């Protein structure tokens with residue numbers, strides 16, 4: 001019996017299989033782990049997004065925040081980000097951006113490519 005669980009291997013392009021595509025729905029957060037990182041999966045206007053769960057402002061867990069109409073808001077200081085662009089929408093005078101990963105849907109599965 002192995003003493004540790006091996007991380008799933010990525011495909012030829014480095015994408016790692018996560019959850020069935022049907023598990024990721026519009027304006028809802030589906031939380032997965034990819035290469036040791038907590039990642040938020042969601043859809044906006046039908047498009048798939050994979051977002052690092054660490055808030056770029058102060059590293060709070062964005063999965064504990066809220067997601068509504070494409071706005072992901074952090075519970076710590078209420079900063080809000082546009083999921084589609086990654087840009088900060090409130091406050092609008094700071095340079096923070098969401099860290100997003102390449103993501104695709106293939107054979108009914110959501111696959112994420114962790115940063116290199």
Ligand code: FES
Pocket residue numbers: 055056057058059060074075076077078079
């Ligand atoms: S840590 Fe997220 S807004 Fe400050």
